[in-house]
Amino acid sequence: MARRGRKRRLEIEAEYWRLLAAGVGTVEACKRLGIGRKTGYRWRAESGGLPPVVLPEASRSRRYLSLLERKRIATLRERGLGVRDIAERLGRAPSTISREPRRNSLPHDRGVYDADLAHHRSLERGGRPRRVKLAADPELKAEVQRLNLEWSPEQIAAHLRALWPDHPERHLCHESIYRALYQGARGGLSRTLTRKLRTGRPLRKKRRRSDQRAARFAAPAVLIDRRPQVVELRSRLGDWEGDLIVGPRSQSAVATLVDRRTRYLLLVALPDGHSAGHLRDALVAALDALPDHARRTLTWDQGSEMARHHELAPYFTDGVFLAHPGSPWQRGTNENTNGLIRQYLPKRTNLSLHTPDDLRVIEDRLNNRPRKTLGWQTPALAFAAALAP
Known part of the structure; x- marks a missing residue:
């Protein structure tokens, strides 16, 4: 029979926060623990999305009783030993042993000293912040x-x-x-x-560290620092920057590819999803139509959709490179172009409603729009001129 009451709730809540710290989502954590989603959301809301501040056992001062000591107190009390005998066995002051049941027991415990529950109460009380x-x-x-x-x-x-x-x-x-x-x-x-706040976010959201991002990739990432210096000059065709434009709750997406020299745009439909496998297949299909000298490098961010970057690298003569986390300016051409695309694919709209033919129309509009950075030439003409032998 499952234990009930406050001790059981504390154990479940502690396990809930451990699951969230391990990267499990709230809904999945609640499902594993057999609790309602509203309970999990309430625990998060009560603490502002921050895990409760409780000192780990190893970091607590020796002057506090440990869980093991509390269990020994409970056992020796059941055997009928007095306060001084217990204190002598534990190497503690008799006053410490005498106070312990009074401090960490409540009337509804009916005189029974529960070591686990007493330890939970002690930790919880110790984690209460001082006056801020x-x-x-x-x-x-x-x-x-x-x-x-x-x-x-x-x-x-x-x-x-x-x-x-x-x-x-x-x-x-x-x-x-x-x-x-x-x-x-x-x-x-x-x-x-x-x-x-700029985000307006009511709860804090846990972010991955840069080393955790890299761990998602099946093969080691090649960072932008190792990209050939000639790419910075924009002097040749075939150095592409890419990214995803996503719809609400990341349930739909379109891939964007922009040539750094000519600003020529390719929009790649992702009707089946934007997992690493789906993105790889869609990009390969789009790249097959380009000659080798129009496929030099690809620069992308460290999103999980690029987990199979090593499988795309053979399609580029100089390889695939990933920008540093949180550094969109390292793909400035692509970021600027994505802003232009949003005129046709607004935020918070379902991108799966746009067919490949719809994307070709948007692509043509942007590729045939004169650009100041190209001396008022269009990307389509600049790209065609660069393709010519």
């Missing part, structure tokens, strides 16, 4: 609330240092401001201020 700096300093809080003016936490952190250069106790780093914001009243700020 913003709650104790109204003037500091007023300055931080420049969030109302759409200032970013980083800008506010710099402002505090400039405003009070001789008062380091009033200096906050931007991460402290984010945590205070997402913890709501516990952090000293109203959670409604999250609407003033």
Whole structure:
């Protein structure tokens, strides 16, 4: 029979946060634990998307009782040993043993000392934050609330240092401001201020580190640092930049390819999805129509759709290269072109509704539009001239 009550709930909640930390989504984590999605969302909302701050067992001071010690206290109490005998066996002060059942038991425990539940209560109480700096300093809080003016936490952190250069106790780093914001009243700020952030995101979202991104690829990524220097000169045909334009909730997508020299655009339909396999097959079909000298390099970001980059590399004489995470300017030609494409494929629209023929019409419109950067020549004419022997 499954255990019920507060101890069981604490165990489930701890396992829920462990699953989220391992990369499991909220819905899947709730399904594995046999709890409702609303419960998981409520736990996330209560903490602003941040896992509860609880010190791991190994990092707690020796002056606190460990779980093992609490289990030994429970066992020795059941055997009828007194406080002083238990204290002598554990090497603890008798007052510590005497206080333990009173501090970490509740009336509804009916006089039974449960070591696991007592340990949970101790950890939870120890994880409660002290009175936060913003709650104790109204003037500091007023300055931080420049969030109302759409200032970013980083800008506010710099402002505090400039405003009070001789008062380091009033200096906050931007991460402290984010945590205070997402913890709501516990952090000293109203959670409604999250609407003033650039993202407007009510809960914090866990991001992958750059080393975790690379781990998604089946073969080691070749970063843009190793791309031939001639690509920077835009002096030759066939150096392509690519990306995905995605629809709502990433349920539809179109791949974009732009030649760096001529700004010539290829739109690649992805009717079956934009997984790594689907993207590879679609790009290969689009590239087969181009001669070898029009396929030199491809530069993409580190999205999971490029997990099979090594299978595309043979189609380019100099290979496939990946930009650094969070560095869209390293594919500036493609990013600029994607902005032009959005005139025809607006954000928050279902891209799967556009057939390959629809994409050819958009492609032709953009490739036959005069471009200032080409001396008012069109990408189509520039590309055709560069293809000529």
